[in-house]
Amino acid sequence: MNTQTQTQIQSELPKTYNPKDVESKWYPKWKNGKYFKAKKGKLNKTFSIIMPPPNVTGKLHMGHALDNTLQDVLIRYKRMKGFETLWIPGVDHAGIATQAVVEKKIWDEQKKSKHQIGRKEFLKTIWEWKDAHQGLIIEQLEKLGISADWDYFVFTMDPIPNEAVRKVFVKWYQEGLIFQTDYIINWDPTIQSAISDAEVEHKEVKGAFHYIKYLLKDATSAAADVAVDHLIIATTRPETLLGDTAVAVNPDDERFKHLIGKKIIIPIVNREVPIIGDNHVDITLGTGCLKVTPGHDFNDFEIGKRHNLPIVNILNKDGTINDVALDYQGLNVIAARAKIIKELEEQGLYIKKEDCIHQVGHGQRSSSIVEPMVSKQWFVNVKKMAQESINAVNENEMRFFPKNWENTFFSWLREPKDWCISRQLWWGHQIPVFYCENENCNHIWASVDDLEKVQSDGCPKCKGKIHQDPDVLDTWFSSGLWALSTLGWPNEKAMKEKSFDKFFPTSTLVTGFDIIFFWVARMMMMTLNNTGQVPFRHTYIHAIVNDKHGRKMSKSLGNGIDPLELIEQYGTDAMRFTITAGSGYNRYLNLDPAQTEGYRNFINKLWNAFRFIHPFLKEERALDLELHSNNHDLNNFLTHHDRWILSALNSVADICNKAIDEYRFDDASLAIYSFVYDKFCSWYIELSKPILYGADVEEKRKRISILKYIFRKILALLHPMVPFITEELWENLKEEGEDLLIVQEYPESNKKLDFISDQNNMNKFIEIICSIRNLRQSVNVKPKDEVDIHIFIDNPELKNYLLQNASSLSDLAKVKALNCNLLSQKSTQNTPAKSISLATSDCEIYLPLSGLIDIEEYVGRLKKDLQKTEVEFGKLKMKLENKNFSENAPSEVVAEVKDKAQELEKKLNSLRSMIANL
RNA sequence: AGGGCCAUAGCUCAGUUGGUUAGAGCGCUACCUUGACAUGGUAGAGGUCGUAAGUUCGAAUCUUAUUGGCCCUACCA
Numbered sequence: 005m006n007t008q009t010q011t012q013i014q015s016e017l018p019k020t021y022n023p024k025d026v027e028s029k030w031y032p033k034w035k036n037g038k039y040f041k042a043k044k045g046k047l048n049k050t051f052s053i054i055m056p057p058p059n060v061t062g063k064l065h066m067g068h069a070l071d072n073t074l075q076d077v078l079i080r081y082k083r084m085k086g087f088e089t090l091w092i093p094g095v096d097h098a099g100i101a102t103q104a105v106v107e108k109k110i111w112d113e114q115k116k117s118k119h120q121i122g123r124k125e126f127l128k129t130i131w132e133w134k135d136a137h138q139g140l141i142i143e144q145l146e147k148l149g150i151s152a153d154w155d156y157f158v159f160t161m162d163p164i165p166n167e168a169v170r171k172v173f174v175k176w177y178q179e180g181l182i183f184q185t186d187y188i189i190n191w192d193p194t195i196q197s198a199i200s201d202a203e204v205e206h207k208e209v210k211g212a213f214h215y216i217k218y219l220l221k222d223a224t225s226a227a228a229d230v231a232v233d234h235l236i237i238a239t240t241r242p243e244t245l246l247g248d249t250a251v252a253v254n255p256d257d258e259r260f261k262h263l264i265g266k267k268i269i270i271p272i273v274n275r276e277v278p279i280i281g282d283n284h285v286d287i288t289l290g291t292g293c294l295k296v297t298p299g300h301d302f303n304d305f306e307i308g309k310r311h312n313l314p315i316v317n318i319l320n321k322d323g324t325i326n327d328v329a330l331d332y333q334g335l336n337v338i339a340a341r342a343k344i345i346k347e348l349e350e351q352g353l354y355i356k357k358e359d360c361i362h363q364v365g366h367g368q369r370s371s372s373i374v375e376p377m378v379s380k381q382w383f384v385n386v387k388k389m390a391q392e393s394i395n396a397v398n399e400n401e402m403r404f405f406p407k408n409w410e411n412t413f414f415s416w417l418r419e420p421k422d423w424c425i426s427r428q429l430w431w432g433h434q435i436p437v438f439y440c441e442n443e444n445c446n447h448i449w450a451s452v453d454d455l456e457k458v459q460s461d462g463c464p465k466c467k468g469k470i471h472q473d474p475d476v477l478d479t480w481f482s483s484g485l486w487a488l489s490t491l492g493w494p495n496e497k498a499m500k501e502k503s504f505d506k507f508f509p510t511s512t513l514v515t516g517f518d519i520i521f522f523w524v525a526r527m528m529m530m531t532l533n534n535t536g537q538v539p540f541r542h543t544y545i546h547a548i549v550n551d552k553h554g555r556k557m558s559k560s561l562g563n564g565i566d567p568l569e570l571i572e573q574y575g576t577d578a579m580r581f582t583i584t585a586g587s588g589y590n591r592y593l594n595l596d597p598a599q600t601e602g603y604r605n606f607i608n609k610l611w612n613a614f615r616f617i618h619p620f621l622k623e624e625r626a627l628d629l630e631l632h633s634n635n636h637d638l639n640n641f642l643t644h645h646d647r648w649i650l651s652a653l654n655s656v657a658d659i660c661n662k663a664i665d666e667y668r669f670d671d672a673s674l675a676i677y678s679f680v681y682d683k684f685c686s687w688y689i690e691l692s693k694p695i696l697y698g699a700d701v702e703e704k705r706k707r708i709s710i711l712k713y714i715f716r717k718i719l720a721l722l723h724p725m726v727p728f729i730t731e732e733l734w735e736n737l738k739e740e741g742e743d744l745l746i747v748q749e750y751p752e753s754n755k756k757l758d759f760i761s762d763q764n765n766m767n768k769f770i771e772i773i774c775s776i777r778n779l780r781q782s783v784n785v786k787p788k789d790e791v792d793i794h795i796f797i798d799n800p801e802l803k804n805y806l807l808q809n810a811s812s813l814s815d816l817a818k819v820k821a822l823n824c825n826l827l828s829q830k831s832t833q834n835t836p837a838k839s840i841s842l843a844t845s846d847c848e849i850y851l852p853l854s855g856l857i858d859i860e861e862y863v864g865r866l867k868k869d870l871q872k873t874e875v876e877f878g879k880l881k882m883k884l885e886n887k888n889f890s891e892n893a894p895s896e897v898v899a900e901v902k903d904k905a906q907e908l909e910k911k912l913n914s915l916r917s918m919i920a921n922l
Numbered sequence: 923a924g925g926g927c928c929a930u931a932g933c934u935c936a937g938u939u940g941g942u943u944a945g946a947g948c949g950c951u952a953c954c955u956u957g958a959c960a961u962g963g964u965a966g967a968g969g970u971c972g973u974a975a976g977u978u979c980g981a982a983u984c985u986u987a988u989u990g991g992c993c994c995u996a997c998c999a
Contacts (some may be wrong), residue, residue, distance in 0.1 A: 020961065206995090213999075238999050252999095290999035303997085362998070411926070415995065517993095552934065554992090574961095585947085586935080591927070591993085594934055598948055605961040616958035670936075674946070689958075697957080774965085781965045787954050876943050883941095888979035897941050897980095904942050 021611035023575025026732045040151045045086035052090040052507040059098035064144035066549040069567035073583045075514045076150045080724040084750035092490045093152040097161045099479040103431040106130045165489040169433045170452045177450040188305040191377040193323025194370035197428040206363040213238045215355040221267035238290040243340040247316040250296040255281030382426040389529035390417040402538040406589040409545045416521045425478045432476030442468030484526035487539030512542040544667045552596035577726035578604035584725045588670035620708045627713035647759035648766040649688045658753035776817040779851040790820035794850040796827040843914035845907035870915040880905040
């Protein structure tokens with residue numbers, strides 16, 4: 005190739021990499037080329053992941069970007085390693101969230117409530133909305149470059165997941181694990197549904213203790229002493245007195261125990277209730293007297309059960325006071341509280357108020373205050389499956405990465421409460437329980453058959469008319485079956501089509517710690533219970549994304565980062581690399597767009613490294629190790645620098661493999677990053693320039709083949725993290741007939757390419773060049789100006805190496821004449837008189853000066869170095885003289901310290917003689 | 923109240939089982955447009971690892987206490 009064509013090629017490539025065109029080009033090629041589909045690889049092993057399904061309502065946020073990028077890195081890595089890989093994507097119906105969005109939409113457009121529209125019509129609208137929205141989420145996921153098998157795509161309310169839900173529900177119903185009962189549950193008045201314990205978040209709220217007098221029955225006045233004609237109750241929720249059905253004291257409380265069995269009057273409602281003795285009451289807390297409201301307090305509910313107290317419900321479904329007290333009917337809790345306090349004051353029953361801060365439950369979705377309320381709900385007894393899940397983790401059937409997350413998992417499963425699974429919503433899997441409407445029959449049963457079939461069959465006992473339970477299941481009920489239903493379970497035909505046996509149990513679950521309870525634990529329980537197997541072998545818990553100062557991203561703070569904007573600005577690869585470089589075993593990832601900018605620069609660096617070798621590519625094939633079947637041959641073929649870069653590459657490949665296997669994406673990313681910058685670009689490319697522009701054709705051909713070899717490996721190592729640019733560049737580097745990079749082999753370390761002495765020599769060589777540059781800058785020599793250098797070397801082998809590579813040294817340190825002697829030959833005659841110098845452990849380097857220098861400053865530098873070295877040497881010497889050290893420390897540690905001490909001693913001597921000779 | 927996590931350079935973080943002079947990115951300073959790249963290059967400044975005590979030949983790393991921050995669970999009349 006002549007110079008003219010070289011220039012032409014170079015001008016075709018822009019100086020800066022443009023991610024947009026490349027990204028839009030490659031995704032369709034991979035997808036349409038079926039590269040995301042599972043194919044048998046060289047290992048004859050499978051690797052499968054189920055994607056945590058994003059909500060169908062959602063807009064992709066940073067958490068999704070992180071979650072999916074890491075899964076994609078694993079999938080691409082394993083695919084290249086030769087696993088048969090399958091990544092199953094999906095979307096969640098997200099019961100409450102979706103219903104709320106569509107309800108609002110209908111209200112905005114038609115000013116109609118869902119009840120006005122009717123259940124059937126409402127569900128039809130919501131399905132239409134879902135179909136329209138699902139595509140948006142998929143489109144956004146594709147922008148991340150994820151290599152999921154879209155043919156496997158599942159929606160949580162598709163027929164198969166629905167079949168799974170019905171099957172499990174009926175099984176548990178028949179086993180008695182699912183039961184319906186009146187129980188105190190968390191009621192979300194905004195959503196107007198029960199929610200599970202896990203969906204309640206406790207937040208600190210300013211409140212107050214209100215001290216209220218309750219008069220004893222037959223009390224003559226309200227003025228006399230406590231325990232004579234009244235009791236004082238402290239409460240943060242005075243309005244709940246409308247539902248009080250007892251007052252409790254501790255049976256051992258000397259102050260009050262004589263009152264047990266007597267009657268007391270609830271103010272306002274003037275209800276006569278018993279005073280009871282219960283050990284739950286803490287004598288030391290509050291006033292020692294406790295109002296008991298079994299309908300609206302978890303503890304009181306338990307007390308009520310023990311004492312057979314009636315339950316009075318004071319709230320409507322929307323959280324307002326019901327007809328229990330007509331004066332208060334329709335007021336919300338806050339208003340009712342104020343009105344009650346006022347009325348108590350008027351009656352002289354209100355004593356005082358003490359401000360306090362207390363924890364109040366809020367609905368995770370609605371953020372409104374959750375009201376404990378008694379209602380009829382469906383529950384699952386999960387005790388046994390919880391224990392099975394704990395066992396599975398203890399027996400390493402499923403492992404957490406990082407391991408300590410298993411404690412969180414255990415803490416939830418150790419004492420599990422019954423799981424409230426019914427929701428008073430319309431959008432979701434409807435509970436497959438049917439009721440016979442014939443009053444003489446009243447049969448209740450669960451059926452796996454769909455509604456139409458059950459309806460046409462009628463009641464199995466009396467053939468009467470039937471109806472289905474109107475409630476739907478908690479979203480997590482279907483999510484809990486995700487590992488099974490995405491692979492077709494329980495439908496045998498679908499399982500066969502989706503190769504259930506091949507891909508189940510899945511390999512790794514990648515998710516955040518915030519849903520260990522909601523999801524990881526439930527999937528474990530439900531999958532173990534139904535198949536006896538774990539849903540996945542590993543769970544990698546990744547970081548939660550925060551802003552750059554570690555604050556949660558939130559709308560109110562306005563500190564959210566939109567991944568699509570980040571992609572728009574810096575490209576998908578840069579965003580992905582920010583994520584991988586920041587993901588290891590950390591709990592949080594504090595995301596700073598400046599980092600992404602830095603990694604965008606890295607991508608650009610890679611692009612330009614390619615621009616450099618590009619004109620030469622057509623001239624030569626990549627180095628083929630097969631051609632050099634024995635080490636001797638290979639050694640002869642390679643130069644010092646070739647052996648050095650190949651060994652360095654080898655170490656990086658080793659690190660990348662080990663790191664990704666252990667989910668240390670950060671270690672893998674940073675290792676290859678630093679290889680590209682600090683080894684390949686800074687040194688190997690620089691060292692190659694004279695050869696590529698030089699006259700020695702044979703040498704040039706060899707160098708091109710190695711550059712090409714290294715660059716191909718770099719692209720392969722980087723591909724899982726930054727798939728787009730690597731695939732784009734691969735197109736130029738692949739040999740005739742080679743397939744896309746996405747299916748190339750992932751590099752592994754190769755013992756044949758470990759050249760230890762070349763690594764050592766090169767490190768010394770770099771140290772010498774940096775020292776010369778340091779000297780040059782310290783006296784302001786212009787970068788272009790060439791200088792004379794005198795080096796005295798302690799070690800003959802290194803001297804030899806230096807002479808062999810003298811031209812490289814000249815190039816990189818701009819040295820005009822190199823004068824190199826052994827240190828033993830140093831004398832006043834051959835040491836430049838007027839010079840500045842610097843010492844390493846192996847050599848003394850002198851830069852002769854023609855002009856004047858600032859002796860003071862220069863001597864200061866030498867002295868500073870001397871002092872530092874003396875301190876270090878002193879430390880090591882003390883260590884060596886300490887018998888305890890030489891006797892107790894491992895011999896290799898002692899040997900290392902000895903070596904180091906020797907090196908420092910040499911350097912000390914050099915520095916001292918330099919200072920003395922000034 | 924119980925449990926867990928964190929504290930390392932101006933900022934954000936690495937630092938494997940205790941073992942050479944504690945690392946990176948960004949930021950900062952000086953110099954440089956050199957035939958891949960100013961989204962660049964070269965050189966450099968800057969931490970003794972929250973505090974205190976202890977174990978050890980040796981501690982950022984282990985133990986205890988303490989301060990500050992975060993999270994989870996339970997509950998508060």
